[in-house]
Amino acid sequence: MTTVSPQKDYREVAYYPGCALEGTGHAYDRSTRAVAEALGLRLVDVRNWNCCGAMEVKNVDPKLQTYLSSRVMSIASEEMGHDVVMAPCNGCYHNLKKAEHDIANDAGSAEVVAELSRKAGHATYQVGKLETIHALDWIKRTLGDEGVRSRVKRPLTGLKVANYYGCMYTRPRHIFPEKDKGPGSESTARPHFMDDILAAAGAEIVDYPLKTACCGGAHTLSDSDLSTKLVVNLLRAAEACGADVIATECPTCHSGLEMHQVRAETRFGITTRPAMLYFTQLLGLALGIGPKALGIHENVSSALELVRERGLA
């Protein structure tokens, strides 16, 4: 049995990339691993993981999504002995947090998790065994703003960045008990961890009022016009704030912004300027990592062009 130590070591954590980071979010996975290597942080992949259930399985049956997430948490804690799992994808992060909350507070969910775990032949996840953190928490807790600042080799000077957090990182509040706890903690209304990290990396952070607005990712294909409308709103607002770049922290938001930027152009003749980069790609550049190793050439928007033009590559 593992015991949760009062002083956790976030320098070596279980790593849960999730399905999107093996597909469209490949560059996020690549840049996260490159940043970990450059900083001497260890990511131990969760063995034989499965999908967290995403929004789609939740829509079919929420308790089934809870079970799927709990299997990942059971492997990381019971089989691998970790007390922290880091998920860079907002969807995975949200779902693991939601599973922790639902198993602890809803007897029906706990029952379904126990039943399915038994039938599937693995240990049932025990509440409190594992702390789920986002890639932003991971950088904040291992380095902090000062730590980032001291390791910057190529500051992102003059790069104007709008930080986009999306929906799943902060809502709904009850699944994030550690947020809104005053100075130092993350805010659900005005999240700032990405702002802090990229400011420490030398970027000029613009005040972006839509940082937690929705990109319509749920209906990116099933109601594409609605998604395009929401994304155009986000892109135009970033432009109006003077941003060159929208920094992202979620593969679904990131690919949604890229896809619908192109769709708005193709279908409606609406062109928008901002390029999309994962925050790990921006942080990696500042740490002196090359753009290829960060997968910037895989981005659909004109990220590589922008980075070259600004002499950051």
Add this chain to the structure above:
Amino acid sequence: MPIHEKSLIRPENLTTHDKLEIDGVDVSGHWSTFIESRVLTDYNEALQDEVQALPGGEAVHRCWQCGSCTNACTVNAINPDFNPRYWIYLIRLGMEQELLRDKDIVWQCVSCNKCTHVCPRDVNPEGVMKALAHWLELKGHTARSPSTEFDEEFASQVFETGKIEESRVIRGFFRRTGQPLMQDWLIAMTRRMLRHVPVKLLLAMGLQGLLRPSTRSWGAARGAIRDYVARRERENRRALGLDAAAHQGD
């Protein structure tokens, strides 16, 4: 205006008279608009119970109509007819016919969770939207929405292999909804991706499409999940009074 009067002021419920005098008072014209009198007889008294029986709808009875959900709603800002507060009100009163006027837009909820985040009564309006969308489809009031098709395509791949592969989900969704895969904007996007992406990576991605990513030793979990889904489907249909014969057989 209280929300329960919303339906009364629709154009079809309003009348004005060019020339009308009642008890010696002139009530002609726009300033004397009348609301048609009406009697409601079509309550579905089981409506709230039915929505509560579906996943996500459990706490709909807790609503006290503060309107925070609609105020925060992403979709409402684009389409004012998308009104979670009003639909929750109608569910609680059993006003099924009034609810059915909006049956084709309920599925458009984007699950941004702004409503659930601000709800002071823990109603989980986002869940209620999903329960209501399921209710409409199960009762046969609407065809399966594109969102349901997407969810089921995605979920079936998770159940099958433990993981999804995105291009397979996209292909499956377009097939289910009878749309061509060669969408102009998808082609434009692929062209842009090809600007910098090296051939090696493209090959690796193509290979992933062929060799489906999957969780090892998934068989037992797959069986358990399928049993659970089938059981839940039976329970949901029974709660809505569908499949009465199956009920007797239990």
